[in-house]
Amino acid sequence: xxxxxxxxxxxxxxxxxxxxxxxxxxxxxxxxxxxxxxxxxxxxxxxxxxxxxxxxxxxxxxxxxxxxxxxxxxxxxxxxxxxxxxxxxxxxxxxxxxxxxxxxxxxxxxxxx
Amino acid sequence: xxxxxxxxxxxxxxxxxxxxxxxxxxxxxxxxxxxxxxxxxxxxxxxxxxxxxxxxxxxxxxxxxxxxxxxxxxxxxxxxxxxxxxxxxxxxxxxxxxxxxxxxxxxxxxxxxx
Numbered sequence: 001x002x003x004x005x006x007x008x009x010x011x012x013x014x015x016x017x018x019x020x021x022x023x024x025x026x027x028x029x030x031x032x033x034x035x036x037x038x039x040x041x042x043x044x045x046x047x048x049x050x051x052x053x054x055x056x057x058x059x060x061x062x063x064x065x066x067x068x069x070x071x072x073x074x075x076x077x078x079x080x081x082x083x084x085x086x087x088x089x090x091x092x093x094x095x096x097x098x099x100x101x102x103x104x105x106x107x108x109x110x111x112x113x
Numbered sequence: 114x115x116x117x118x119x120x121x122x123x124x125x126x127x128x129x130x131x132x133x134x135x136x137x138x139x140x141x142x143x144x145x146x147x148x149x150x151x152x153x154x155x156x157x158x159x160x161x162x163x164x165x166x167x168x169x170x171x172x173x174x175x176x177x178x179x180x181x182x183x184x185x186x187x188x189x190x191x192x193x194x195x196x197x198x199x200x201x202x203x204x205x206x207x208x209x210x211x212x213x214x215x216x217x218x219x220x221x222x223x224x225x226x227x
Contacts, residue, residue, distance in 0.1 A: 032213025043117070043203055051213050071203075085156030088154060094213055098170055099144055101216060103156040 002027045004093050006104035013081045014112050021076040023091030031073040034092040034101070035065055044090060050074060061085070070088045081111045116140050119204050119219035126194055126225055130187075134189045134222045136204030146205040146216065147179060155205070159179035162187055162211055194226045 001027045006070025013019045017032045025031055032051050038045040055067045074091060091104040116139045126132055138145065146169075147159040161169035162181040176192040187204060203218040 011142065034213075034215060036216075038154075041221075044205075044216070046215040047220070048214060049215055054147045081116075088120075090156065092216075096212065097145075098160060099161050099163060101146075102158070103148075106154045106156070 002093055002095065002100065002102045004102050004104035006091055006107045007015070007043075007106050010108040010110060012110045012112060015083055019076075019078050019081045019085070019109065019111070021062075021089050021091075021109060023074045023095045023104055024030065024072050025074060025091070026072060027093055027095050029095045031074075032094045033065075034065060034094075035059065035063070035074075035076050036089065036090045036092060036103075037061050038106075039049050040086040040087075041062045047076070047089075080108075083113050085109060086111045117204055117206055117217050117219040119202075119222050121222060122220065123223050123225075125225045125227065128194055129195060130177070130194050131190070131192045132224070133191070133193060134202055134204075134224075136187045136189075136219060138185055138204075138206040139222045140208075140218070142206040142208050142217070143184050144207050145181065145184075145192075146207075147187065148203040148205060148218075150201040150221070160187075160189075161209060181200060191224075196226050199224055199226045200227060202218050 005024045033046040034049045050067045058064045094101045144163045146161045157186045160179040178190045181187045201221045205216040207214040
């Protein structure tokens with residue numbers, strides 16, 4: 001069965017510092033991995049995805065994520081955090097031939113001015 | 114032009130009532146989904162339709178019945194509402210290429226059962 005783990009409920013980081021939001025996954029077969037962001041009272045918005053190819057994926061708003069097959073991880077990163085990055089971040093996984101996207105429990109990112 | 118739109122945005126109702134939530138997408142996608150987000154923000158798949166055919170039906174009570182009249186619409190009808198049904202319900206859509214297409218989400222329907 002597919003599963004996604006986001007081990008941190010909340011991540012606090014100072015503005016201007018680098019940020020990392022962690023995600024590990026478990027699937028049978030090759031994973032398709034995603035990050036989404038949710039602002040208060042809004043739906044989820046797509047940030048980036050890994051399908052195949054280069055392990056470092058670049059996405060919206062300066063975010064990037066690194067796929068690590070041996071560690072089954074897909075951590076979200078940004079070199080310099082902004083206060084406006086404060087939101088709820090979800091990692092998700094699916095595999096080829098299925099429409100079932102499994103989401104992690106979410107990590108609340110708080111960027112402090 | 115909103116890509117995935119849900120109505121209503123807020124729904125407050127009494128236990129035992131029946132209610133519906135509507136969803137429409139104008140992206141030309143052929144797959145649509147209903148997700149439930151509980152008070153702890155956990156997001157769980159409920160149903161998915163591909164070309165009007167039900168393809169995912171998670172362990173959801175029979176009181177929940179989805180209906181897809183065409184590829185652009187996916188509605189959710191809930192009978193005999195219970196307190197535990199209070200949550201935010203998100204509609205989403207994607208193209209079905211089978212290679213990990215991203216989901217487009219609506220802004221959610223906040224259901225409160227009193």
